[in-house]
Amino acid sequence: MASASVRTFTLLGIEAREVVVEVDVTQGLPSFSVVGLPDAAVRESRERVRAAITNSGFTFPQQRITASLAPANLRKGGPGFDLAIAAALLACRHELDPSALAGVALAGELALDGTVRSVPGVLAMAERAAELGIEKIVVATESAPEAALPAHLNGGSAKDLRIVPVHRLADLRMLGMAAEPGYDFAAAPRPTLAATAGRDLADLRGQPALRRALELAAAGGHGLLILGPPGAGKSLAARCLPSLLPPLTDAEALEVLRIASACGRADASLASLQRPFRAPHHTVSTAGLIGGSTPPRPGEVTLAHRGVLFLDELGEFRRDALEGLRQPLEDGEVTITRAAYTVRFPSRFLLVAASNPCPCGRGPTHPECECPPGAVRRYQGRISGALADRIDLAVTVEQPAGEALSGEPGEPSVAVRARVIAARERAAERQGGIPNGELDAAALRRYVRLTRAGRQELARGYRALGLSGRGHDRVLRVARTIADLADSDLVDADHVAGALAMRRKGMR
Amino acid sequence: MSEIWELRRGEPGYPPALEELERPPERLWGLGERELVTELDPGRAVTIVGARRVGEHGRDLAESIASDLADAGLVVVSGMAYGCDSAAHEGALAAGGETIAVLAGGPDVVYPRSKRSLYRRILAGGGAVVSERPPGTPPERWAFPARNRIMAALSCLTLVVEARAASGTRITADEAIKLGREVAAVPGSVTSGLAELPNQLIRDGAALVRDAQDVLDLVLGVGVATVERAGPPLDEELAAVLAALDGGAASLDALALATGLSGESASVALARLELMGYVTTDELGTIARTSLRPPAEHNS
Numbered sequence: 001m002a003s004a005s006v007r008t009f010t011l012l013g014i015e016a017r018e019v020v021v022e023v024d025v026t027q028g029l030p031s032f033s034v035v036g037l038p039d040a041a042v043r044e045s046r047e048r049v050r051a052a053i054t055n056s057g058f059t060f061p062q063q064r065i066t067a068s069l070a071p072a073n074l075r076k077g078g079p080g081f082d083l084a085i086a087a088a089l090l091a092c093r094h095e096l097d098p099s100a101l102a103g104v105a106l107a108g109e110l111a112l113d114g115t116v117r118s119v120p121g122v123l124a125m126a127e128r129a130a131e132l133g134i135e136k137i138v139v140a141t142e143s144a145p146e147a148a149l150p151a152h153l154n155g156g157s158a159k160d161l162r163i164v165p166v167h168r169l170a171d172l173r174m175l176g177m178a179a180e181p182g183y184d185f186a187a188a189p190r191p192t193l194a195a196t197a198g199r200d201l202a203d204l205r206g207q208p209a210l211r212r213a214l215e216l217a218a219a220g221g222h223g224l225l226i227l228g229p230p231g232a233g234k235s236l237a238a239r240c241l242p243s244l245l246p247p248l249t250d251a252e253a254l255e256v257l258r259i260a261s262a263c264g265r266a267d268a269s270l271a272s273l274q275r276p277f278r279a280p281h282h283t284v285s286t287a288g289l290i291g292g293s294t295p296p297r298p299g300e301v302t303l304a305h306r307g308v309l310f311l312d313e314l315g316e317f318r319r320d321a322l323e324g325l326r327q328p329l330e331d332g333e334v335t336i337t338r339a340a341y342t343v344r345f346p347s348r349f350l351l352v353a354a355s356n357p358c359p360c361g362r363g364p365t366h367p368e369c370e371c372p373p374g375a376v377r378r379y380q381g382r383i384s385g386a387l388a389d390r391i392d393l394a395v396t397v398e399q400p401a402g403e404a405l406s407g408e409p410g411e412p413s414v415a416v417r418a419r420v421i422a423a424r425e426r427a428a429e430r431q432g433g434i435p436n437g438e439l440d441a442a443a444l445r446r447y448v449r450l451t452r453a454g455r456q457e458l459a460r461g462y463r464a465l466g467l468s469g470r471g472h473d474r475v476l477r478v479a480r481t482i483a484d485l486a487d488s489d490l491v492d493a494d495h496v497a498g499a500l501a502m503r504r505k506g507m508r
Numbered sequence: 509m510s511e512i513w514e515l516r517r518g519e520p521g522y523p524p525a526l527e528e529l530e531r532p533p534e535r536l537w538g539l540g541e542r543e544l545v546t547e548l549d550p551g552r553a554v555t556i557v558g559a560r561r562v563g564e565h566g567r568d569l570a571e572s573i574a575s576d577l578a579d580a581g582l583v584v585v586s587g588m589a590y591g592c593d594s595a596a597h598e599g600a601l602a603a604g605g606e607t608i609a610v611l612a613g614g615p616d617v618v619y620p621r622s623k624r625s626l627y628r629r630i631l632a633g634g635g636a637v638v639s640e641r642p643p644g645t646p647p648e649r650w651a652f653p654a655r656n657r658i659m660a661a662l663s664c665l666t667l668v669v670e671a672r673a674a675s676g677t678r679i680t681a682d683e684a685i686k687l688g689r690e691v692a693a694v695p696g697s698v699t700s701g702l703a704e705l706p707n708q709l710i711r712d713g714a715a716l717v718r719d720a721q722d723v724l725d726l727v728l729g730v731g732v733a734t735v736e737r738a739g740p741p742l743d744e745e746l747a748a749v750l751a752a753l754d755g756g757a758a759s760l761d762a763l764a765l766a767t768g769l770s771g772e773s774a775s776v777a778l779a780r781l782e783l784m785g786y787v788t789t790d791e792l793g794t795i796a797r798t799s800l801r802p803p804a805e806h807n808s
Contacts (some may be wrong), residue, residue, distance in 0.1 A: 206761070206765060207761045208761060208764035208765065208769075208770060208771035208774065209759070209760035209761045209763075209764055209771045209774060209775060210761060210771070211771055212770070212771030212772050212775060213771075227792055227793055357792045363792065376792075380791055380792070394793065395760065395793070396759055396760065396792060396793025396794070397759065397761060398758070398759045398761060398762060400761065401762075401765070457783070460783045461779075461783060464782070464783050464785070465782065465783070482772075494776050496779075497775075497776040497779040497780055497783075498772060498775050498776045498779065499779075500779035500782070500783070501760065501775035501776065501778045501779040501782075502775060504791075505789050505790060505791045505792075505793055
């Protein structure tokens, strides 16, 4: 037999696409070519495969070798094809039993000494393999727990997929034998979903209004803007937020891990899985924040999926980067379209932004602030625009006084989180899973029922405070969350007033 | 409606302030509160005049100043014309104060006719309507300048709100100057037609006033009386939060700590105070007090 084929996967975005590797060995001048739109890393695969085969006790044929990666029109990148190409080549020469490779997919990089290394995206590959009805997936030993995640967290067809962890290329000889290694789901502990994440709210002392704003943001999924001078605890507050959110569900955990796996960072997440907290620096590029480049890579908004995205020094971010947040905030996903394909990255996150009151940070009321009034306005203006509709809450903080800092620790995160979970359950039951922060004008009319006093309070706010139509909707969303926290079906005057106090001032 | 009364020059009850005029009216007919006119102390009365055709701004200004002055116990004198005049009466009435309308026709002839409601409310609200023309006389054109001299004579200060340089308002201001009474004006933009007269008067030496407090300082002396704007009544919690604000707390966190309220209650209280007009917040969330004061306790 002079040709053989095996199945493997390539990663497009965070999804795995099946690729069939066909290897043909014929008489002719010794050569080794790879066709099927390979990138440089795939072409270099030839050298790794040659060395690994030789160093694993197999012989490398001095013949004309052609490896084809199908479908031929899909661009392929990365070192993940090494193991499949080597396996197909060995099957051509019957150094491996071709029948043992039927119904098997392989994904791994080869070291020159024949060691099999892990590749990014094994989780998605295992999911896809199960969907396609593939029986076994061969992966590097260290990738095995990752490949087992769909079975742990999702069950279903993923349970039928056998995972074969291999250390070395030579281990492929055991495929189909009684000695074939297998990953035992039962023996492997399922990933622990950490009970809490980030800093604890107990650390936030002497800032009751800030604590309240965090609770509202967590309970309703509202975007939050924290305004205040440096040292006022803005960053600490944001870091407390993941600990107030409900623990990840299995489905959410799988989404988070799929992204981490595609980025090659699944190991770190597995030890103790938490809601992500991402705090990109304000110099981040648009592609870095939103996702992009070629091949498309997830940006910070996707790495923050199901967690918290914290934009510190919001006024310093590039305007086009902030504009790019519009789609992920509105749709909960990023779509990147290239001529040949479109990839989608999920991006449902809780947005927390912090800003100094002015470029110098001291604030216009500070005696040493020399920022011109126009600069203050421009600085604050950056916060409107793209983010305007998704930041429902604003709170202004000061440096807490000394006695407050040394005072009693505040209520811990677990206590607040219990209220948050109850409020979220109320909202989910009423609205079919949509959090209050994502209610649009039509949904607000449907789900927010005001008492007479509540209506009057809102009307007064509309008149006395000059609320815009959008501002009106933002207040309603927050008021709904306050009512949910108070276990109330109707939104009353106190709930509206509480929302008015945390509205974003002076914004359209 | 009450009866028309008549005051004759030289007889008791005739306002002495009118005697200072070059040609005092021989007789004065009136309706409404007679003592308001017979016992009038010009030192506690202010005449507010301005153009008939003014914008929202001029009317608001006349009304709010009149209201604050009436609140401070001054009598507001004006001519019941459209625009500033009627706004001044409305302001005084709204504050529950006393106001005198000086008409160009007989005291029982309502002019302008569409001000019937205001006319009735002035009489019902303890105010008075006076004229030197006998009852039933229609207001002829020449009677208006003559009426203006009586308006100027009844008070110690004539305040010009908005008016053009050549106007009936100018006549009232000139009469006040001739009488040696104080003239004050609210300045406006130099390019605004309606600010012509006030700006001109200020250039010529009239007092510049920005608000009712400036007028009070002129009439009663500096520091004698302050404009107290009372807001809606406050419950105990709101009063405590307001006190904390007056004590220097400038953020929601500081308010909550100073009052011992939870973040939740403090934010509700702050929003309530903002809706009532006691505080404002800017786009940075900086909290500032307005001039509004809590109402005085009634039964203390």
